[in-house]
Amino acid sequence: MDKYNFKIIEKKWQNLWEEKKSFKTKIDKKKKKFYCLEMFPYPSGKIHMGHVRNYTIGDVLARYKSLNGYNVLHPMGWDSFGMPAENAARQNNLDPKKWTESNINNMKLQLKELGISVDWDREISTCSSDYYKHQQKIFLEFYDKGLVYRKENYVNWDPVDQTVLANEQVIDGKGWRSGALVERKKLNQWFFKITKFSEDLLNGLEKLNEWPNKVKIMQKNWIGKSFGCEIDFKIEGSSNIDKIKCFTTRPDTLFGFSFLALSVDHPVSNFYKDNNKFEEFKKNCSKTGTTEESIAQAEKIGFKTDLFAVHPLDKNIKVPVYFANFVLMDYGFGAVFGCPAHDQRDLDFALKYKLPIKTVVKPDDEGDDFTVQKEAYDGPGVIINSGIFNGLKAPEDSISKAIEVLENKQIGKKQINFRLKDWGISRQRYWGCPIPIAYDEENNIVKVPDEMLPIKLPDDINLKTQGNPLDHQEDWKKIVINGKNCNLETDTLDTFVDSSWYFLRFCSPKNSSPFDLEEVNYWMPVDQYIGGVEHAILHLLYSRFFLKALNYNTNKIDSDEPFRGLFTQGMVCHETYKDENENWLSPDEVSSDDGKNFFLKNKPSSKVIVGSSESMSKSKKNTINPEEIIKNYGADSVRIFILSDSPPEKDIQWSEQGMMAAHKFIQKFWLLHSEIKKNYIDNLSNKNYKFDEDLEKFTNQLINKINYNLEKFSYNVIIANFHETYNYLKNKLVEKSLSENFLINYSKILSMMMPVVPHLASECLDELNQLKSIKWPDLDKKYLTQSEFNIVVQINGKKKAIIKVNEELEENELISKIKKMKEVSKIFKEKKINKHIYVKNKIVNFIVHD
């Protein structure tokens, strides 16, 4: 019997799918649609195991839905703008465009070799002007709607990448890509007004039932809605300043007021410009927040002004005004009232500057003499030492009462604050979408008119310049708009803009406008979106914003959320290896005889230190190249392995043994199939076969299980189900109990294997001449009802025996039968039965005592 030659067979089917355009989709209103989308890749040149996992999971779903009669949209494209191309081009003196295009061609071939069912006619690439010209139109649309603005602002400046980063792109004070310490810098920047939709973005989360809770909580925290109150404090000591506005969530602790703290960027700071000591203090502040130690230490420091703030409810109380490093300008009003007893930061500050600490909330189980010492109390309790607020239950009654009082006196009002900030989208890079804006000679903003779009990136560019290469392209910058000489904006858009609407473009990738409404309204929303959890906030929040912004004032798109279902898959991990000098080693440099001790392959005397298993990354060299694995084992084997063992949402450990086991399954199954074909199918004319009830039952139970596990994304269990199926069929062959209903059941089984191992299943079905009529098998529920049951016999909740019965047996009959069983009869003789609990066809539990 021939071995399964995956090289020939997989190629054969892949060519056939390509020739026939098997996965091409178009609108079909008679069918239910299903939009299956995996996060599109950055074309780095080679696919990695993370891609293999992502796209295999998506492909299983797409093929399953398609077999179920859905009209499935399953497109693929390239997130092809971004820094790696620019860096690679700079280092190797290449053209970023050519570098990117050749990477795309290479990765496309690799994805095809995986056998994924993609409609390649819809392929898009964000770095192509065919794509970004529409993005420029959208930018201008947002501009017209007032959702884009430019302002001078402090930005997170990455000194290595020489670009601005969004807040979300700063991790632990470092750039998310470069890892460099981020600096503060004042620059003119373009912003999307995402904060306009804070409330919508928060409320929208509630409707996303098919999103992981984890992601929704992360977004919720990121948006950071808080309820509170703004309060005006009267200021004394300056003729220029009348009052200062603060935001607080605890207006009920107002009587604990002992200082007022301002951000160093607060407008009041303008009056201290010429004060050298203040400028020095300000410098010190900008240092904190950038280095790791200072975040860890987080020492509260302040600069005392000659101003005093008057207590809004008691004119006799006047407290000093400070500038303080822990107050942020871009949250609230850049000013806080300090209540040391009930806020740890305020307490730290008060202790340092010896300011009064007045306790105004006491826990329920403490007396009125309760005082805060070194630990602020922010728990529930009762208000004390606070005049009219005394005795109120904190926080539920006291906060609303405090707001009411302040509102009546017109010194404060209820206020909701969000942590979310507007999205800075300017990047000082060449390899990104040009912003379709120019500036006239008076530096006024001029929109690039529609007919002049796209603003294309210049082709020949000198990348060896400091900062943004486009800044140095004098010819390119010059543009005449409405007869006026203008200079183009040289910043390009954050690449997250590119990925915020690509799912819309997929619906009508060749349309002359950004998207065709009819197509979008047919396909959207994405029914299942699949990708890494690392995009939980950035990409997913931005995409949600885009849909709301596109619909703002226009309501063109029916769905107001882009992704109905979201699935976040786990990472692919591998052990890490280091040599004796702490250098990372790649798995193929390492060898082992016993699986315990490892040594260098080319130098067996050299020991290798095995480290923890971590997600595959180039820097740790613990990667496995999918291309080679596919070459050695075939796509179906890789697909089996990447789905088996671990549930898709969890991390998976790469193991060579696991890979081999997956391959062994493919080979075993092929062997079994060949035997079936030879011994049975070729002898179909033999009419002596009987109907096999047991097989019918097995198949229907399998359909039930696979359906259940597919819907739950328990793809690892499906692989186990296939192993069980193999074992079952193998036994059938051994028993030679083949039957007249064998072919139909076997075909059903193969159909269910199609989403996971499409090449093998296609080949087997085709050999049986069953491929053309393939569809997802229907479940015949009558085969799910059992006629025989294994009933567990328990004594005091502990399993003692199992009894086999058929359904007709009455409870009384069953009980008396059990009592005669030798496993339990002894117990019944010695003990007395109190009662028993009978769960039909499942369990009998006898409660006994001495």
Place this chain on the structure above:
RNA sequence: GCCCUCGUGGUGAAAUUGGUAGACACAAAGGACUUAAAAUCCUUGCCGCUUGCGGAGUGCCAGUUCGAGUCUGGCCGAGGGCACCA
């Protein structure tokens, strides 16, 4: 510090959601076939006394229940997110 998730054999895990714990696989050991090896097949979760049987058992401690991996509370451990957000 706050928020979230997860703790099941040597390993990855399953358990249709409160009813036979460990399906399916990997590894290891033993056995069968073989002159031998590879391949293949069979057996083995743990602790006791030879098979058979008995006992404990899903991080730990309580609780609810006839019955808990599953529900509740507390503790311990691991991972992830946020971090001066007033």
